[in-house]
Ligand SMILES: Cc1ncc(COP(=O)(O)O)c(C=O)c1O
């Protein structure tokens with residue numbers, strides 16, 4: 001395969017059979033359309049390219065900025081496409097909820113505009129939704145923007161009507177599947193594919209999946225929000241079903257651990273939603289059927305999302321010398337030093353003073369002669385062993401003397417004979433009128 | 440299926456509602472509408488905020504934002520706790536001083552006129568300055584009248600974020616954080632008149648990310664103070680901690696889903712004239728956004744503060760609470776609504792219950808939409824029916840609540856409200872948890888209808904007692920021995 005440019009690699013993704021031993025359906029062959037293999041990482045590459053392409057020549061002449069209301073894959077694809085054509089890209093979003101995606105967009109050179117949260121004291125005259133606000137802003141600016149408008153742009157649907165859909169039919173030897181299951185974000189992919197499939201077989205059953213109302217699944221809409229989408233037409237779907245974030249993660253785990261498919265949450269949700277919907281049908285069937293679902297994007301961008309919801313998946317073995325192993329009894333036995341004694345001890349140069357507060361706070365004001373090792377770093381060092389000799393007396397300082405007492409206890413347990421904690425911390429030091437300096 | 444939005448009611452408020460005879464007597468004696476405040480509830484609310492301070496090892500003060508309710512009973516009871524008060528007008532300052540707050544516990548916020556500034560400086564309270572001009576005026580007053588040095592805070596706004604551009608709603612108040620050095624210049628210039636004790640912000644948002652940016656912005660501004668040799672020790676993060684009004688999150692979800700369907704015409708309207716609360720249908724799609732207070736708000740009040748303090752600071756990459764402590768800073772709050780959670784209710788009596796030809800049921804109340812401004816503040820929650828005797832018929836009934844003004848728009852709420860049982864004329868509807876902004880915040884004497892009276896209800900000697908709001912003091916006399 002030899003291409004002139006990366007955008008030529010968009011589309012023509014494989015259709016892969018899911019092992020029946022995994023899904024357990026007896027009469028239905030289940031295929032996954034592997035949209036995660038698109039060059040910029042998701043099915044949205046198709047829509048982004050199809051919407052932007054016809055406008056690029058003009059935009060390049062005028063030096064326009066590409067803008068879109070997106071906090072995910074469309075933004076990613078558009079940022080890459082804009083960059084390839086020397087244009088800048090601006091993503092307007094309600095809230096970037098997934099940290100990795102935000103960082104990736106910044107890395108790609110995108111500007112991110114986050115809209116403000118809801119007012120605490122209600123302003124009844126404020127009825128603008130983010131979308132309306134963005135339209136106003138684009139109108140006020142009087143040009144200079146290439147707005148792809150994914151929620152209302154028919155070219156978003158066309159990308160799948162002429163690409164994704166026909167590819168599925170071709171790979172099934174010219175036949176449409178009996179069932180098609182997809183998650184709904186802008187509704188572009190599900191509408192385009194469903195329309196293409198029905199041209200071959202009007203009886204294809206189409207299942208749209210949306211997030212459960214109180215759940216967040218990045219990339220798709222909830223059951224209420226879906227009605228705000230311009231491209232969403234309820235008649236496209238034979239049924240619209242909801243999936244929870246838990247469903248999506250369960251499905252994701254099945255795909256990544258058993259199917260060699262590094263799918264993101266909506267791919268997992270589509271798998272889980274598909275199997276749930278088909279299982280009831282499968283039990284009644286006497287003849288053979290086929291079903292297709294879409295794997296939209298890849299798992300790597302969702303680590304923080306997964307870590308937040310399933311911390312146990314990331315469990316690591318406990319590390320040695322961990323502060324968590326220090327008991328309250330250890331802390332009570334830890335040696336402390338009063339402010340007055342500490343002033344003398346420091347003046348006589350009897351040992352090392354370690355300030356465990358943040359560098360920001362240390363630099364603002366600290367005890368003269370102390371060194372700063374912020375607690376997180378100190379904890380990290382201690383996993384490796386004592387960071388100073390046993391003959392070196394140490395006085396630990398933190399805000400109120402609580403954290404420093406725990407560390408003094410830990411140092412003692414690690415065999416340090418003279419590790420002490422400043423009683424009452426630096427706040428007691430300040431309140432006693434002892435000197436604080438700034439360099 | 441009745442679509443209830445049942446209010447969250449704590450056991451103390453429930454025990455008040457259960458005193459139906461007392462409720463009826465109060466309404467008969469004092470008229471409708473009647474604001475009822477429960478000052479003793481404040482103690483627990485203050486303690487709940489305090490417990491978050493201690494969990495984070497932080498010290499500082501909780502300044503009650505007086506503007507949320509004008510009641511004397513609430514302010515006097517609060518004076519008996521260890522909390523402070525945030526006053527935003529000359530009259531509020533006089534009220535606070537008269538209720539027993541010593542100047543060290545009073546903070547003046549918002550834009551101020553010269554009289555307000557003078558009394559603030561004269562009495563020795565802390566002034567949270569809204570602008571550079573205000574500081575200059577204050578310094579002039581102090582010099583001219585030979586007043587003691589005034590403790591001042593600088594209110595900042597318009598904090599910049601890095602990386603992604605986090606837009607905050609523009610505020611009319613405070614000095615742009617980028618121009619903070621101008622404030623410090625003025626303070627240094629008038630060092631004999633002004634004593635900078637900290638910096639402040641108040642953002643009208645429920646969004647944590649904006650508050651995190653603002654709090655971090657304050658830390659940066661304080662660092663600038665340190666560099667100049669100034670020694671302020673506190674950060675005031677304003678109010679906006681919010682209240683969870685509803686007992687059941689599922690009801691809120693069902694209601695808002697149903698409202699979306701109603702706007703799309705897929706079910707019968709749930710509101711007077713099909714009002715959409717910000718939503719509208721365009722070509723079969725919903726546009727606009729739900730313009731309502733998030734009545735179901737599990738993360739509110741003290742829990743919201745806790746979450747904010749646990750939030751990692753965007754630039755300094757350490758929890759905000761830890762950063763405050765690291766820097767030895769005190770944390771100040773100005774909660775209004777959140778401190779008044781479960782502290783009051785409005786009683787309105789039913790003038791008429793009638794069934795219209797089109798099937799609607801109307802309940803006309805002896806109060807108007809401004810006596811209990813649920814609509815104005817976008818809070819959707821059901822009233823509680825207090826029957827004098829028995830229900831007028833098997834429930835539930837869906838009703839519209841009309842006010843007593845001869846105005847088409849005088850609906851207590853534009854929502855069809857589902858009541859578990861049908862009220863009769865003379866029964867009472869209790870709008871609970873209305874002490875924060877909803878009670879008489881915008882009541883007027885339009886059409887010469889009287890503004891409702893306010894009564895304080897309190898426990899003494901094992902029973903509920905009451906007095907007029909202005910008669911209430913935290914000292915309760917023991918009942919005479921029989
Ligand atoms: C991860 C993910 N899955 C699914 C979708 C849904 O695709 P569509 O917008 O075509 O409905 C999107 C769209 O943004 C997405 O980002």
Ligand SMILES: Cc1ncc(COP(=O)(O)O)c(C=O)c1O
Nearest residue numbers: 504641678679680773774775776
């Ligand atoms: C400066 C200031 N502080 C505090 C508050 C109280 O806010 P809330 O009642 O939302 O806590 C307000 C409200 O307008 C305010 O303007």
